[in-house]
Amino acid sequence: MAQRTQNAGLMKLKLIGLILCLFAGTSVFAEGEAEAGAEKFDAGKTIVEHISDSHDWHILGKEPHAVSVPLPIIVYNKERGLSMFMSSRFEHGHKAYAGYVLRENKIEAVNELEEIPAEQATVSEELTAATYDISITKNVFSLLVSIVIMLWMFMSVAKSYGRRQGQAPKGMQSLIEPLVVFVRDEIAKPSIGKKYEKYMPYLLTVFFFIWINNLLGLIPIIPGGANVTGNIAVTMTLAIITFLITTFSANKNYWQHVFAMPGVPVGVLVLLTPIEILGVVLRPFVLMIRLFANITAGHIIALSFFSLIFIFGEMSTGLGFGVSVLSVAFVVFMSMLELLVAFLQAFVFTLLSAIYFGAAIEEHHHDHEHGDAHVEEALLI
């Protein structure tokens, strides 16, 4: 079963290609027809809009009549200071407010301080460069929701361990305990070794953070549906933390293996050392890309199937209804797979982090073991 999911990751890539081909075909076909009338449905734009961060939480409807939840905008400008207001003030980018406009999901500073239509406002490059956007965006809001969920989960579990000492786990405990034991016995102990306890807090945090955010991303309505773990900034932060812990807990043995692999002739070292140094940086980089690409691909798949409905619906209404049955069936199927991928990606990220920590604190081996160690290290890139 696990193997099937791994294949699914690749299947997704292929499917994306297939679907994009379909889109390319239909858009060329559609261009020839009826240019007058309502705006054409742009699948690529819709998908990118949904997987990227935004300043309001779009629920349903199209532009002038869209229903969305406004989110707080917090902007700091070196000259103007801190401004806080709701994103509904921008009226979906049609108005300038307090000296700022929203253009293509980016906040830009304008010269006029009063409320005027966005078209009349003049954007000031200097002021925009001095503006820092620290708004509670869709992703940030979703992160806060996941924090609340995790705090509630773990505090209630911790409390029940105090209350129910010596008894069998009950309720939320029965969900959390096997997962914690799983992370300890299947991930931390085999890959780190004796000193695993020091790394357990981070491993558990990163495991539950990725897993819960992946699951929240699968829920189509508020407060889910934000692409948090499919945001490269979030995965980069996680990868950097793993990189920092690896670097700071690394012992002499680790650095020796990076800069001067023992038992290797000097001529080979000239070649090997740059590769090893590259490998140190490459590992967190791949960690970042893997989580980002997997989760984003999952979101794109679901949105692509839904976009098919609208693409065919533009050709004829009946065709749209016909395709919608197929689309929904496929989305349900892919969502089942995504449930597994959500867990698997959390597992893989935690496992690889643990293996890097293990490699960093590994003690010196005897010479006959070196051969194996090298093969293992080469694999880990």
Added chain:
Amino acid sequence: MLSSILLEAGNLGLGYGVAALGAGLAALGAGVGIGRIGGSALESIARQPEASGDIRANMILTAALVEGAAFFAMVVGLLVVFKS
């Protein structure tokens, strides 16, 4: 001659086609790789069912590493698309 061909290719937007080809080849390579991993893992589980837990964990890990290589190809493909 080569430069004129490359120029022509740029005008036609062949970068997209080449990027798609690259993505396809990467998927092919990763597919073969992960298929081999899965096949061998199943074989070893059939030989030694009591070690299936260990084998499964290692299988997922190795498959994730192969997937990483495929993602590199994907990133390069994306860069080509954004450049062309």
